[in-house]
Amino acid sequence: MSTATTNPPAGSSAPKAANQKPSTQLARAGKWARRAPLLPALIFVILMTQLPFLATLVISFMNWNAYYPDERGFAGFDNFKRVFTDVNARQAVVVTILLTLAVVIISLLLGLGIALLLDRKFRGRGIVRTLMITPFLIVPIAAALLWKHALYNPEYGLFNGALKFVFGDNAPQPDWISNNPLWAIIAALVWQWTPFMMLILLAGLQGRPLDVVEAARIDGANGWQIFKSMTLPHLRQYIELSGLLGAIYVVQNFDHVFTITSGGLGTANLPYYIYQTFYTAQDYGRASAAGVVVVVGTIIIATFALRSVFSLFKEESR
Amino acid sequence: MTTMTSPARTAGATRAADPNRKQHRSPKAALEWIALHAFAVAAALLFVLPFVFVGLTALMSDSQSLTPDLWPTPFVWHNLVQVWHTPGFPTWWRNTLIYAVLGTTLTLLSSIPVAYALACFRFRGRTVAMMMVIATMMLPPQVAIVPLYLVWAQDFHLTGTLWPLIIPMAFGDAFSIFLLRQFMLTLPREYLEAAKVDGCSDLRALTKIVLPLMKPAIAAVGLFQFFYCWNDYFGPQIYTSENPAAWTLSYGLQTFKSAHHTNWNLTMAATLLVMAPVIIVFFFAQRAFVDGVTLTGVKG
Numbered sequence: 001m002s003t004a005t006t007n008p009p010a011g012s013s014a015p016k017a018a019n020q021k022p023s024t025q026l027a028r029a030g031k032w033a034r035r036a037p038l039l040p041a042l043i044f045v046i047l048m049t050q051l052p053f054l055a056t057l058v059i060s061f062m063n064w065n066a067y068y069p070d071e072r073g074f075a076g077f078d079n080f081k082r083v084f085t086d087v088n089a090r091q092a093v094v095v096t097i098l099l100t101l102a103v104v105i106i107s108l109l110l111g112l113g114i115a116l117l118l119d120r121k122f123r124g125r126g127i128v129r130t131l132m133i134t135p136f137l138i139v140p141i142a143a144a145l146l147w148k149h150a151l152y153n154p155e156y157g158l159f160n161g162a163l164k165f166v167f168g169d170n171a172p173q174p175d176w177i178s179n180n181p182l183w184a185i186i187a188a189l190v191w192q193w194t195p196f197m198m199l200i201l202l203a204g205l206q207g208r209p210l211d212v213v214e215a216a217r218i219d220g221a222n223g224w225q226i227f228k229s230m231t232l233p234h235l236r237q238y239i240e241l242s243g244l245l246g247a248i249y250v251v252q253n254f255d256h257v258f259t260i261t262s263g264g265l266g267t268a269n270l271p272y273y274i275y276q277t278f279y280t281a282q283d284y285g286r287a288s289a290a291g292v293v294v295v296v297g298t299i300i301i302a303t304f305a306l307r308s309v310f311s312l313f314k315e316e317s318r
Numbered sequence: 319m320t321t322m323t324s325p326a327r328t329a330g331a332t333r334a335a336d337p338n339r340k341q342h343r344s345p346k347a348a349l350e351w352i353a354l355h356a357f358a359v360a361a362a363l364l365f366v367l368p369f370v371f372v373g374l375t376a377l378m379s380d381s382q383s384l385t386p387d388l389w390p391t392p393f394v395w396h397n398l399v400q401v402w403h404t405p406g407f408p409t410w411w412r413n414t415l416i417y418a419v420l421g422t423t424l425t426l427l428s429s430i431p432v433a434y435a436l437a438c439f440r441f442r443g444r445t446v447a448m449m450m451v452i453a454t455m456m457l458p459p460q461v462a463i464v465p466l467y468l469v470w471a472q473d474f475h476l477t478g479t480l481w482p483l484i485i486p487m488a489f490g491d492a493f494s495i496f497l498l499r500q501f502m503l504t505l506p507r508e509y510l511e512a513a514k515v516d517g518c519s520d521l522r523a524l525t526k527i528v529l530p531l532m533k534p535a536i537a538a539v540g541l542f543q544f545f546y547c548w549n550d551y552f553g554p555q556i557y558t559s560e561n562p563a564a565w566t567l568s569y570g571l572q573t574f575k576s577a578h579h580t581n582w583n584l585t586m587a588a589t590l591l592v593m594a595p596v597i598i599v600f601f602f603a604q605r606a607f608v609d610g611v612t613l614t615g616v617k618g
Contacts, residue, residue: 035439035520041431045490046447049454055465117358122351128362130601134369137597141551141568142589145575149582150371156582158371161388195365203608248493252458255551259572271460271552279556284464291461298456 053295060288067282079289089290091266092273093297098182099269100250103189104243110190111197111242112235118198119205129202136195144259147188152176152260181265185256193250197242204238205231251298270294376587383583397587406562407588410570417483417554417566418547424487425494425543426536432490433498434524438510448499455492459552467556478561483553487543494539501535502528537606541599548596567592 063075083089118129135143151158154175163171177184208231216226254271257263263272270290278287375383376397378390401407436448470482505528513523529536551568558564565573571592575585600607 035435038431038435038439038520038524041428041490042435042447045428045432045495046450048486048489049492050450052462052466053454056462059464114358114361117354117361120354122355122358125358128358130604131362131366133600133604134597135365137545137600138369138593139549139568139571139589139596141549141571142592145571145585146368146372146589149575150375150586151368158368191365191368199608248456251456252460254458254460255568258551271458274458274460274463275552278460278464278467284468288464291464294461295453295457299453 056288056291056295059284060292062285062288064284065282066284075285079285080293082286083289083293088268089273089293092268092270095182095267096251096269096271099186099189099253100247102186103193103250104246106186107190107193107197107246108239108243110194112201112239114194115198115201115205118202132198133195135192136199138192140192140253140255141259143192144188144256147184147191147256148177148260152184177260178265181261181267185260185267188256188260189250189253193246197246200242200245201235201238204235208234372586372589375583376590378583380581380583383581383586394583397583398591401584401587401591404574404588406565406570407574407591409563410565410567411591413480413558413564414548414566414568417480417550418544420484421487421547422540422543424484425491426540428488428490429494429498429539430529430536431524433495433502434520434528436495437499437502438520451492451495455496463556470557477557479564480558480566482557483547483550483566487547491543494543497539497542498532498535501532505531534606534609537603538609541603541607544599545596 060079061075061077062072063078064072114132118125118132138146149157154160154173157176159176160171160173163173213226213230216230252271253269254275257267257269257272258275261267263269263276268276274287274290274294277283277290281287371388374388374390377393377395378397379392379394382390432451436444436451466482466486467477471477474481476482509527509531510523513527518526549568550566551572554566554569555572558566558569571585571588574588578584
């Protein structure tokens with residue numbers, strides 16, 4: 001905290017600070033007068049975004065089920081005990097982590113490959129790029145419906161239709177969703193998120209300093225060497241950015257799980273688990289406790305794994 | 319999978335090889351050229367095919383849509399008209415538009431001053447405030463749904479309307495605040511310092527100096543928020559499901575599908591109508607979107 005306020009201006013405005021010394025009090029008052037119109041917005045927003053979390057925390061310690069209104073009261077840690085001993089809740093944690101990791105990693109790799117292709121000049125590049133982006137623009141609920149019914153459906157879906165077309169009438173006609181429910185969801189999400197990754201990575205590739213690449217080539221570096229030690233380091237922050245944004249959205253995914261499997265077949269993730277506890281079981285206390293667990297888990301993961309978020313703070317030394 | 323390894327190997331060859339490719343096309347280069355085009359076309363097809371499938375199925379007759387046929391014979395353009403005249407559909411469309419336009423406007427109005435305060439003011443607790451915003455951004459909306467729902471349902475009696483979706487947008491959106499703030503940090507500080515020396519208030523500095531410089535970021539954030547509102551499914555399901563007059567397209571589409579599950583062509587036509595505006599908006603604003611996101615997230 002203190003570093004943020006003392007460090008950054010040290011270099012640039014040190015002399016100015018010395019000048020201000022005599023009239024510090026006055027300057028400070030003037031500064032706050034200038035700021036005044038904007039501060040309420042900040043305080044208000046912070047209050048409004050944090051209040052629901054506080055309320056969630058309070059409810060998580062209450063025994064509160066809409067089906068049994070008379071039993072409302074203080075519950076201590078009961079809700080948390082129930083969340084931690086609930087097999088479904090633990091499963092939901094595992095599913096959320098698997099889903100997020102798989103979708104982000106696969107779509108990043110695919111997106112990187114396609115971005116590298118589209119970085120080269122060839123006829124029709126603009127059209128290919130525009131076509132590539134389309135899946136990202138489809139309303140998620142529509143995309144989920146599309147995958148479930150138009151592609152995965154064992155009778156008239158495109159996948160089994162294609163199998164029949166290629167292998168004839170004796171082609172295997174698998175039931176895609178029942179056989180691999182989690183992968184069915186992952187594939188649909190990868191299809192939507194690859195274009196996003198590609199878009200950001202392509203922007204990164206096109207901002208690459210080409211003279212250095214050319215110099216390396218003259219010095220005899222081959223394609224792989226240039227990719228590994230020049231392109232990839234340059235892309236690192238773009239990869240982090242797109243991965244982070246993708247992860248934020250995939251963790252919250254509800255539409256695909258809800259539409260494709262309705263959370264069945266072991267595919268319920270945390271958002272779906274909370275939804276079910278809240279909406280179907282009407283157990284407000286336990287749903288809130290699950291919410292609190294998600295908050296704590298996210299903070300832990302963010303602190304340890306998502307260093308890149310916090311490196312943004314360090315970079316603000318301007 | 320092959321698409322992943324091959325560009326990696328040839329990545330560096332990209333631009334350096336470009337200018338002189340035409341002059342000496344050795345057999346190897348020609349092969350590479352063919353391979354590149356094949357991969358690019360295959361990748362594009364893979365991602366576009368389902369979309370084409372939607373378009374074609376939307377134009378099939380009722381009986382044809384349940385067969386494995388791919389090409390509609392004849393083209394039934396009337397499907398689109400029929401979907402549009404389904405009871406409720408125009409209402410859902412209007413509701414979604416209200417939600418997306420009002421939501422985006424309110425988000426920008428409320429998030430810009432907050433982002434400015436977080437980017438340009440130095441005060442005790444600024445880092446903590448920023449951390450809170452980021453933490454909020456990363457949490458699923460389901461986390462705090464219980465108290466929010468109870469407040470809207472039991473205190474304000476506003477469930478079954480669009481208000482529980484729109485009003486929170488006036489309280490700022492963490493993701494927008496984050497992106498806007500990151501962009502503001504990239505602006506040259508000298509402008510602001512100069513303005514302050516001249517006695518300019520922060521509100522005026524924001525509207526006269528910062529805002530005009532921030533058009534790309536505002537466009538990107540606005541687009542993101544527009545897409546978010548247009549696509550939102552969880553919110554409408556929780557808050558509006560009890561009243562069909564307040565449904566949005568995404569929720570309506572789900573019920574439309576249940577009601578017309580045998581008329582697969584109509585569901586696809588409805589899907590087409592739902593996603594059309596987003597695609598149109600995006601193609602006009604593609605540049606702004608990419609520039610805004612990359613400028614904001616990756617400085618320098």
